[in-house]
Amino acid sequence: MIDPLTRKLENFAPLSSEDRRILAEIASQSRRVAARTDIIREGERPDDVHLVLEGFACRYKIVPDGRRHIMAYLVPGDLCDSHAFILKEMDHSIGTLSACRVVGIPRGRILEMLERPAIARALWWSALVDEATLREWLVNIGRRPAEQRVAHLLCELLMRLQTVGLASGDSYELPITQGDLADTVGLTLVHVNRVLQRLRATGLITLRSRHLVINDAQALKAFSGFDANYLHLAENAKTEERC
Amino acid sequence: MIDPLTRKLENFAPLSSEDRRILAEIASQSRRVAARTDIIREGERPDDVHLVLEGFACRYKIVPDGRRHIMAYLVPGDLCDSHAFILKEMDHSIGTLSACRVVGIPRGRILEMLERPAIARALWWSALVDEATLREWLVNIGRRPAEQRVAHLLCELLMRLQTVGLASGDSYELPITQGDLADTVGLTLVHVNRVLQRLRATGLITLRSRHLVINDAQALKAFSGFDANYLHLAENAKTEERC
DNA sequence: CGGCAACTTGACAATGCTCAACGCGGGTGG
DNA sequence: CCACCCGCGTTGAGCATTGTCAAGTTGCCG
Numbered sequence: 001m002i003d004p005l006t007r008k009l010e011n012f013a014p015l016s017s018e019d020r021r022i023l024a025e026i027a028s029q030s031r032r033v034a035a036r037t038d039i040i041r042e043g044e045r046p047d048d049v050h051l052v053l054e055g056f057a058c059r060y061k062i063v064p065d066g067r068r069h070i071m072a073y074l075v076p077g078d079l080c081d082s083h084a085f086i087l088k089e090m091d092h093s094i095g096t097l098s099a100c101r102v103v104g105i106p107r108g109r110i111l112e113m114l115e116r117p118a119i120a121r122a123l124w125w126s127a128l129v130d131e132a133t134l135r136e137w138l139v140n141i142g143r144r145p146a147e148q149r150v151a152h153l154l155c156e157l158l159m160r161l162q163t164v165g166l167a168s169g170d171s172y173e174l175p176i177t178q179g180d181l182a183d184t185v186g187l188t189l190v191h192v193n194r195v196l197q198r199l200r201a202t203g204l205i206t207l208r209s210r211h212l213v214i215n216d217a218q219a220l221k222a223f224s225g226f227d228a229n230y231l232h233l234a235e236n237a238k239t240e241e242r243c
Numbered sequence: 244m245i246d247p248l249t250r251k252l253e254n255f256a257p258l259s260s261e262d263r264r265i266l267a268e269i270a271s272q273s274r275r276v277a278a279r280t281d282i283i284r285e286g287e288r289p290d291d292v293h294l295v296l297e298g299f300a301c302r303y304k305i306v307p308d309g310r311r312h313i314m315a316y317l318v319p320g321d322l323c324d325s326h327a328f329i330l331k332e333m334d335h336s337i338g339t340l341s342a343c344r345v346v347g348i349p350r351g352r353i354l355e356m357l358e359r360p361a362i363a364r365a366l367w368w369s370a371l372v373d374e375a376t377l378r379e380w381l382v383n384i385g386r387r388p389a390e391q392r393v394a395h396l397l398c399e400l401l402m403r404l405q406t407v408g409l410a411s412g413d414s415y416e417l418p419i420t421q422g423d424l425a426d427t428v429g430l431t432l433v434h435v436n437r438v439l440q441r442l443r444a445t446g447l448i449t450l451r452s453r454h455l456v457i458n459d460a461q462a463l464k465a466f467s468g469f470d471a472n473y474l475h476l477a478e479n480a481k482t483e484e485r486c
Numbered sequence: 487c488g489g490c491a492a493c494t495t496g497a498c499a500a501t502g503c504t505c506a507a508c509g510c511g512g513g514t515g516g
Numbered sequence: 517c518c519a520c521c522c523g524c525g526t527t528g529a530g531c532a533t534t535g536t537c538a539a540g541t542t543g544c545c546g
Contacts, residue, residue, distance in 0.1 A: 042472075061382050064468040069382040083371045086364065091375050091473040121329065128326045132334050134377045139304050139312040141384050142429030146502070177524065186385030191502055193526065209511095225307040229285075230334040389534075420492065431535055436494065452543085487546100494541070503532070510525075516518090 003027035004077030004164040009122035011163050030103045038095040045089050048104040050080035055100030061092045070184040077164045098175035132230040141186045146195050149185045151224035171213040246270035247320030247407040252365035273346045281338040288332050291347040293323035298343030304335045313427040320407045341418035375473040384429045389438050392428045394467035414456040
């Protein structure tokens with residue numbers, strides 16, 4: 001299988017075979033990390049940039065009263081700490097949700113990658129999409145009621161997992177707990193449970209033992225007000241048109 | 244008065260006099276924009292990058308049901324659309340909250356700036372801090388009750404305005420309406436009003452006709468769980484220590 | 487002085503939270 | 517191979533925070 005980072009970046013711009021070779025080489029040596037394990041903690045100064053190859057990880061913070069909030073999901077193909085080059089220390093932690101396979105890429109390796117214009121642009125694009133996603137999450141939590149909030153997140157994950165080849169049709173594996181979901185959408189575990197049941201009851205989704213099927217993607221998107229523009233996937237389509 | 248962008252960037256790293264000259268030149272020609280006016284709209288492709296010199300602007304989105312959510316405040320010294328170079332079109336709008344003075348910086352000018360290493364690093368730092376701020380807002384809305392949410396925002400603005408010299412002691416001008424605040428913290432106008440009254444009643448703040456006084460900054464920070472680490476201001480202190 | 491936008495207030499409704507208990511299932515050790 | 521245990525999911529009852537609607541009030545600007 002082609003590695004998820006290459007797959008994601010090609011979604012933005014075509015890469016030369018040499019570009020692809022460099023990326024593939026990075027993905028070659030990875031380590032396994034158990035579920036619920038921190039990769040980097042707030043306050044640390046990471047030496048290398050982490051790349052997720054398998055499983056779900058997340059950025060999160062713990063607020064003073066002890067509760068957690070998840071600020072981003074890191075799925076296969078996602079880079080963790082692009083800030084490492086500039087900022088002195090992490091202002092948040094990164095940890096796994098499910099069991100993961102990750103690679104630590106040394107700084108020198110990253111610099112090497114950035115010297116290749118196509119890769120550099122694609123990585124920049126990827127960083128901007130991450131930021132746009134963060135903005136969309138803010139809107140999601142700020143202005144959508146519980147059911148639409150969860151539905152919106154499920155729509156986003158469908159698109160993101162499709163771009164790295166981890167969705168089959170409109171279904172995918174969602175290896176996280178309802179508690180994790182709750183910490184993501186700013187609700188309670190109990191309430192997320194009820195919301196999921198209602199989404200199941202209305203026939204929008206089927207979710208059993210971590211396997212999600214979106215029965216009618218169009219309907220779910222309409223229901224949640226999902227508009228994929230913030231993922232900026234159209235870039236690829238436009239590029240292909242030109243070819 | 245020294246222009247706010249220079250002032251902000253110097254907070255990260257010292258700039259040479261030539262660097263400063265370049266930045267000052269940019270700030271020299273600006274235009275006025277009335278309150279409640281869009282600078283760029285979702286879907287557009289901006290030609291130049293905007294810099295706010297005076298007043299408050301914001302990034303925002305409108306959700307399908309017509310409600311607005313504000314995702315960032317742009318205060319003097321803040322750049323608006325660093326994505327312009329990579330992404331095809333805006334996935335959100337930018338508009339003024341109060342009357343503003345802004346400059347449109349052409350792409351060529353930006354490239355020129357990026358050739359100066361100190362400026363390039365400082366701009367990169369600034370972009371990363373913007374992203375970190377976005378993450379903190381997500382946590383704020385996701386996991387803090389109404390009063391702490393508003394209090395946290397007020398603490399952040401204090402720090403940010405202090406770094407561009409727009410706060411006097413622990414007070415500053417907040418030229419936005421309670422409705423704007425509501426669209427920022429994900430609450431209702433009515434509820435924000437009651438929250439502000441309670442903050443006033445407990446003596447934490449004094450707010451009258453757009454002028455905010457934080458009576459006990461330490462107390463307000465403690466109350467709202469504010470930790471400035473995400474603004475990464477310590478960089479400057481560390482630099483100064485070295486000199 | 488009039489008008490409009492922003493702010494304030496009250497009564498009521500609803501969404502989402504808390505607490506507490508129970509069921510289910512998969513993994514582990516005896 | 518079975519029994520136990522623990523994490524996760526599910527359910528119910530009652531409560532709290534926040535939203536809605538609707539009607540003033542204040543204050544600034546022309």
